[in-house]
Amino acid sequence: MLGKAISLATRFIPRTLLHRVGVAVGWCLAQVCRGHRYQDPIDGFGYRTLLPYGRMAQRRNALAPKSLSLERHRLIWLYLHRELDLANRPYRILHMAPEWALRKRLGHMENLRYTTADLNSPWAQVHCDIQALPFPDESFDLILCNHVLEHIPDDRLAMRELYRVLAPGGTAVLLVPIDENRADTxxxxxxxxxxxxxxxxxxxxHLRLYGRDYAERLQAAGFLVQVRDYAAELPPEIATKCALRAGEKLYLGHKGKFQQ
Incomplete structure (x- = not known):
């Protein structure tokens, strides 16, 4: 019943309204689900169970209600901290369409110069079109753009804009929904x-359904693309404790060389 209610809400309630009410509702649900079986690595909160999530098909133990993180948000957070040493380096970060889970933590880290941007989100500091970003070239060391490009009329233009504002040596985390059974978008x-x-x-x-050619689109925009099955790289006990989704890949766009 709860899973169906979440599905209907995410399908039919405007995203900006969901942003405004989701935090309060999520906090209340987190108190009911509190426990020790799972732990959200973003805020450290423990759960006996997570909430189901999915607009069309429900995934069990997907949504951590206190931070509103899904599996992909927890996966990104683990990558940022374990691989990029996010807590100790002075990154300039651009976060497109900022998710509450990541925005809340990143916005309080004093070593970061953190900028959020979106066309409509109430959580964005800068309201702009990703197809024409109002930032100078090479402004950011790290870009987070998670499940955004599938909404954009000209996604190739948006990719070029993200590449333009990324500094040499920088990394962009560029996740989209992908149908691995499709060769072409x-x-x-x-x-x-x-x-x-x-x-x-x-x-x-959504304006498209990406296939396995997604990496080629990023490459055409200039990125050196790295695809990592990062959940499989982690110790199994961490992947289980954080309720990660098996097989969900990180698509990383680099400007310049990167270490394999």
């Missing part, structure tokens, strides 16, 4: 209503 102008988009792209406001 599905993008058809005839799929032009919320009902059709939900049927073919799996969400009412």
């Amino acid at each position: 599905l993008e058809d102008p005839a799929i032009n209503t919320p009902k059709l988009r939900e049927r073919y792209y799996h969400q009412r406001d």
